[in-house]
Amino acid sequence: MSTSDRFLAAALAFDREGSPSQAELARGVAGDPAALAVVDRAEEARRQPVLVLAVCRWLGAPHGAWSVLRPWLLARSDDVVAELGRRLTQTNDVRRCAPLSIALARVPGPIALIEVGASAGLCLGVDRYGYRSGDRSWGDPSSTVQLGIDVVVEGAARSEAELPTAPLPEIVWRAGIDLDPVDVRDPDQVAWLATLLPPERADRRDLLGRAVALARTAPPRLVAADAVDGLAPLAAEAPTGVTLVVVSTGTLVYLPGRRRQAFVDQVGRLGARWISYERRDLLSDVVAEVPTGVSPDDAFAALALDGRVLGVGDAHGSRLHLRA
Numbered sequence: 001m002s003t004s005d006r007f008l009a010a011a012l013a014f015d016r017e018g019s020p021s022q023a024e025l026a027r028g029v030a031g032d033p034a035a036l037a038v039v040d041r042a043e044e045a046r047r048q049p050v051l052v053l054a055v056c057r058w059l060g061a062p063h064g065a066w067s068v069l070r071p072w073l074l075a076r077s078d079d080v081v082a083e084l085g086r087r088l089t090q091t092n093d094v095r096r097c098a099p100l101s102i103a104l105a106r107v108p109g110p111i112a113l114i115e116v117g118a119s120a121g122l123c124l125g126v127d128r129y130g131y132r133s134g135d136r137s138w139g140d141p142s143s144t145v146q147l148g149i150d151v152v153v154e155g156a157a158r159s160e161a162e163l164p165t166a167p168l169p170e171i172v173w174r175a176g177i178d179l180d181p182v183d184v185r186d187p188d189q190v191a192w193l194a195t196l197l198p199p200e201r202a203d204r205r206d207l208l209g210r211a212v213a214l215a216r217t218a219p220p221r222l223v224a225a226d227a228v229d230g231l232a233p234l235a236a237e238a239p240t241g242v243t244l245v246v247v248s249t250g251t252l253v254y255l256p257g258r259r260r261q262a263f264v265d266q267v268g269r270l271g272a273r274w275i276s277y278e279r280r281d282l283l284s285d286v287v288a289e290v291p292t293g294v295s296p297d298d299a300f301a302a303l304a305l306d307g308r309v310l311g312v313g314d315a316h317g318s319r320l321h322l323r324a
Contacts, residue, residue, distance in 0.1 A: 010049035019198035028066025092119035096317035098149035109169030112238035117251030118176025121220030138164040181222035
């Protein structure tokens with residue numbers, strides 16, 4: 001995919017998630033050879049539209065239409081390329097904890113939890129949040145972080161067995177792996193997470209702030225390491241006599257194909273349970289069929305436990321079509 005195509009695809013995604021200002025900027029970059037030349041000076045892995053636009057905001061780019069950003073980008077091209085070399089996309093979308101919690105509830109506790117691509121480790125607090133779907137709720141009802149998820153059960157009426165009941169299994173130990181972990185106690189690092197969010201999504205910034213505040217009361221252990229090479233050493237620190245669970249949510253897309261398989265093989269060697277919420281077509285061994293009538297947006301990701309698909313959902317974990 002060319003850089004222009006990546007920005008055009010991102011524009012469509014921005015439109016879908018209610019970020020029209022970012023959609024306009026992405027289309028502007030996509031159709032501007034001079035702007036594309038700036039982006040193409042960065043490493044290929046750093047040309048992600050979300051990252052490029054966030055770096056511009058971080059460096060003080062003026063808010064406004066593409067006609068406003070374009071001259072700034074061309075004038076500050078050296079600064080933008082240099083900053084792209086120092087930054088990584090840190091999605092850390094807490095909303096993905098909702099589908100994660102549904103899979104986690106099917107694993108007997110107590111649990112030792114490892115998340116790969118943990119960023120600030122906010123999804124490691126999955127048991128510290130509250131959840132609601134329709135008239136059903138689970139998790140911590142008193143939590144300052146409450147997440148809603150629209151769940152449709154395919155092929156059957158919803159029953160008590162299909163959604164969790166409060167509380168979730170006990171997590172007695174938790175840790176995360178990330179190439180560039182974010183310390184929730186560091187205001188500058190947290191500010192970068194906020195900068196990655198679309199400017200018009202105040203709701204997401206508010207959710208991030210509440211999740212960070214809760215995480216600061218018990219900061220998670222995070223290790224700077226590769227998802228494959230760092231997994232076994234970290235797993236060796238987990239207590240014995242508990243169920244080891246490895247979680248990946250939107251992480252494996254950043255690994256080359258062979259490294260993805262190496263990760264899956266490593267989880268198997270550890271004898272761990274594996275919960276994934278990854279792009280539906282990413283893993284050849286995780287086969288997810290799209291239910292009839294479900295849009296591609298609502299079947300972007302596959303929720304799976306040990307490689308067995310439980311359902312499909314949107315990219316952010318706010319809608320899930322669950323198999324009966």
